[in-house]
Amino acid sequence: MAAVEDERALSHTGELLPPSLDEREKFVVPLRAIGARAILDFPDQVNFSACPVKYSTQKTLLVRNVGNWEARYCISTQRQSLFFQFAELEKASATVAIPKEHHRFVIGKKGEKLQDLKLKTATKMQIPRPDDPSNQIKISGTKEGIEKARHEILLISAEQDKRAVERLEVEKVYHPFIAGPYNKLVRELMQDTGTRIDIPPPSVNKTEIVFTGEKEQLAQAVARVKKIYEEKKKKTTAIAVEVKKSQHKYVIGPKGNSLQEILEKTGVSVEIPPTDSSSETLILRGEPEKLGQALTEVYAKANSFTVSSVSAPSWLHRFIIGKKGQNLAKITQQMVHIKFTGGEDNITLEGPTEDVHVAQEQIEAMVKELVENSFSISVPICKQFHKNIIGKGGANIKKIRKESNTKIDLPAKNSSSETIVITGKRANCEAARHRILAIQKELANSTEVEVSIPSKLHSSLIGAKGRFVCSIVKECGGVHIHFPTKGSGSDTVSIRGPAQGVEKAKKQLLHL
Secondary structure (H helix, E strand, O other): OOOOOOOOOOOEEEEEOOOOOOOOOOOOEEEEEOOOOOOEEOOOOOOOOOOOOOOOOOOOOOOEEOOOOOOOOOOOOOOOOOOOOOHHHOOOEEEEEOOHHHHHHHHOHHHHHHHHHHHHHOOEEEOOOOOOOOOEEEEEOOHHHHHHHHHHHHHHHHHHOOOEEEEEEOOHHHHHHHHOHHHHHHHHHHHHHOOEEEOOOOOOOOOEEEEEEOHHHHHHHHHHHHHHHHHHHHHOEEEEEEOOHHHHHHHHOHHHHHHHHHHHHHOOEEEOOOOOOOOOEEEEEEOHHHHHHHHHHHHHHHOOEEEEEEEOOHHHHHHHHOHHHHHHHHHOOOOOEEEEOOOOOEEEEEEEHHHHHHHHHHHHHHHHHHHHOOEEEEEEOOHHHHHHHHOHHHHHHHHHHHHHOOEEEOOOOOOOOOEEEEEEOHHHHHHHHHHHHHHHHHHHOEEEEEEEOOHHHHHHHHOHHHHHHHHHHHHOOOOEEEOOOOOOOOOEEEEEEEHHHHHHHHHHHHHO
């Protein structure tokens, strides 16, 4: 057996020449060395739960490279309507500040703690180097992952803090009462006692609340939280109500504001099932005399949406949507779902009543403007006159377009079509049509003749600064008289314009 050592990391091939007993014979053994390579560990199947309209769903997946070489990967689906977006591509980021001396406890022995945190929260973390004075740890990943990572880092810091640390087990359903509406109550507690209070975010399935601070003040904070907890356990009760899954988002509101509003108004907490759950049951928890008011608020939020429609020709839909959806993006800044059905002259809007009314007015205004500006007239013009309508360098057509504020399309030169299409507002289209027809009428009544006059007389017929020829043009109704280029030797002078004027100009030139 032959052992070959090779420090090259990449795969390669080679040959082995073992020593031969006979100089006349040589044995060549081909070798193939497999170098370092990436091996990705990824689940064979990924299942996403049903997602409500206008909402997003996500699932954090762990992709591990168990090989010994770096890897870049991209995942796509068979259906073009689906798209996977991994947390590492979402570019969400946040920072958390803890004392510089606590950074090493976040890293752990040989970086094991940091790696464990990254895997546990599916985030990336950047910890400043020891010679960097910054105490900011940067976290990037999904919002849920960032919340988890931030919570874990603050817990590690609290454990290492010189101040006292205490953990209090509080049932998850009572966390909203301790935090208070919009987190006002917990902020007041922290300000009054000088104690840091870490309540796990709703997305983190933990029940313990962590207090960090001076022992005496910390004890006060813990006592006040315990008092709130015990009081709520005694005084509150819970009722279950059924609300359609599609209406849950209206009960939650933007960034959970509707839930906080209900809590502030009634002192009742509303528990919503996870988006990946099929349950339609909402739990209202609070003092019995307040539950009725809270229930009214919940139903008001759930039913604060409406369905409306706007009549719009299907050919206008793409203009309403706009390039890359720009127009639609402006309208859907409100929580309104807009549905376009192919082939139907109708647009459906669904969402909060006020937002739907605003979006409906915007779409109706767009439809009206598009219809007004989409009036079209087809004008048949003899092909031979198209060049005159265009003018030298497009001067005529540009002038008509600008002055009439219309879009004018002429057929291609190699086309047999004689139709010129004018698009815009009706009155503007009519004005442009009248001007184009006037050009054709003028050209149709014109004629052109050639007169032979000795070239030596041309200068005298033109006169100083064209005085003579200009007087003839004016007198003969604006005919066009063209003399050949000086020195060309040609005797031919062409006259073009209305038949009567051309004949009169011809007589005058010959007479002179």
